[in-house]
Amino acid sequence: MQIGRTPGIGQREITDESIYLNRRWFLRAGVLAASVAATGWVYRKFNPIVQGGESQISGPPPLAQIPVVTPTTQAAVKRATAGFTVDEPRTSFQDITHYNNFYEFSTDKESVADAASGFITRPWQISVGGLCRKPGVFDLDDLLKIAPAEERVYRMRCVEAWSMVIPWDGFSLSNLLDRVQPLASAKYVAFQTLLDPHRMPNENSDILSWPYVEGLRMDEAMHPLTILASGIYGRQLPPQDGAPVRLVVPWKYGFKGIKSIVRIDLREDQPPTTWSAAGPDEYGFYASVNPNVDHPRWSQARELRIGVGYRDTLMFNGYAEQVASLYGNMDLRANF
Numbered sequence: 001m002q003i004g005r006t007p008g009i010g011q012r013e014i015t016d017e018s019i020y021l022n023r024r025w026f027l028r029a030g031v032l033a034a035s036v037a038a039t040g041w042v043y044r045k046f047n048p049i050v051q052g053g054e055s056q057i058s059g060p061p062p063l064a065q066i067p068v069v070t071p072t073t074q075a076a077v078k079r080a081t082a083g084f085t086v087d088e089p090r091t092s093f094q095d096i097t098h099y100n101n102f103y104e105f106s107t108d109k110e111s112v113a114d115a116a117s118g119f120i121t122r123p124w125q126i127s128v129g130g131l132c133r134k135p136g137v138f139d140l141d142d143l144l145k146i147a148p149a150e151e152r153v154y155r156m157r158c159v160e161a162w163s164m165v166i167p168w169d170g171f172s173l174s175n176l177l178d179r180v181q182p183l184a185s186a187k188y189v190a191f192q193t194l195l196d197p198h199r200m201p202n203e204n205s206d207i208l209s210w211p212y213v214e215g216l217r218m219d220e221a222m223h224p225l226t227i228l229a230s231g232i233y234g235r236q237l238p239p240q241d242g243a244p245v246r247l248v249v250p251w252k253y254g255f256k257g258i259k260s261i262v263r264i265d266l267r268e269d270q271p272p273t274t275w276s277a278a279g280p281d282e283y284g285f286y287a288s289v290n291p292n293v294d295h296p297r298w299s300q301a302r303e304l305r306i307g308v309g310y311r312d313t314l315m316f317n318g319y320a321e322q323v324a325s326l327y328g329n330m331d332l333r334a335n336f
């Protein structure tokens with residue numbers, strides 16, 4: 001790891017989703033204006049061979065079919081996608097893929113990449129079941145087709161007080177959950193990593209109990225910020241980062257982001273989680289990033305941003321605006 005190194009990737013390369021969206025709306029508004037002002041001219045200019053009759057090349061849709069862009073719809077889009085990207089330098093691909101926690105392979109962060117390099121993740125299946133109308137076993141390729149992958153640039157804050165900014169590719173977990181049609185009795189979602197000591201050598205040890213398991217409350221699981229990630233920087237997720245599919249919940253400590261998922265279950269009761277079973281006084285079920293609630297052995301007020309330096313930790317890791325309402329009447333100290 002190169003702590004304190006100047007960030008390899010500068011501000012210039014950060015795409016601000018809100019700018020992107022505004023640009024898209026602007027382009028649509030432009031099409032609208034052009035079709036009002038000069039429909040015939042625009043299309044004749046770009047499709048010069050089309051001269052009357054039934055065109056093979058379709059012209060502009062009738063005005064009535066073009067959604068009218070109002071300030072209200074722009075605001076709705078902004079609200080829905082708030083938090084999908086962050087205006088902070090992205091951690092380098094090298095650091096994201098060579099400073100990892102994945103205890104099934106190694107407890108030494110800088111050795112995980114090597115230890116996991118031969119991990120084969122095809123074929124791969126994920127079973128989704130429990131309290132739902134349409135349980136199923138998904139082949140990886142079918143699962144990845146449930147929704148198009150989007151880039152989500154999230155802060156990642158490990159409970160150990162280091163952090164990164166990672167451009168994930170993935171889609172909201174809600175897409176998958178909607179597909180299996182949860183029953184009203186489903187209040188929690190449980191996740192499980194592969195159990196295969198031949199392929200995950202540390203599963204032969206008892207440093208943790210295996211398989212690694214995690215869980216979310218249903219509303220947390222359905223929140224648009226919660227994603228299943230299958231890529232980083234537009235490339236397939238490397239084994240050390242949780243190939244082929246892992247969970248990312250950006251307002252919670254990194255250990256909630258369970259890797260190499262094989263099973264998802266909807267249930268009525270709060271599921272057990274690996275780290276809170278290993279250290280119930282140190283790691284809670286909720287594990288929302290909170291600078292005001294220290295870990296028993298260290299402060300959570302600050303963090304080391306890998307490749308950048310120390311900085312203050314933000315409430316809900318900077319996603320308070322999006323998620324604080326999920327915890328309106330909860331004591332965050334008791335439910336750490």
Ligand SMILES: Nc1nc2c(c(=O)[nH]1)N[C@H]1C(S)=C(S)[C@@H](COP(=O)(O)O)O[C@H]1N2
Pocket residue numbers: 096099100101102103104156157158159193212240241242253254255256257258259260
């Ligand atoms: N199955 C599994 N998932 C896991 C872990 C693990 O050891 N096993 N470590 C967690 C921890 S503590 C963190 S901080 C993140 C690290 O993700 P990264 O290595 O991709 O940065 O993965 C989480 N998911």
Ligand SMILES: [Mo]
Pocket residue numbers: 101158159160253254255
């Ligand atoms: Mo972590």
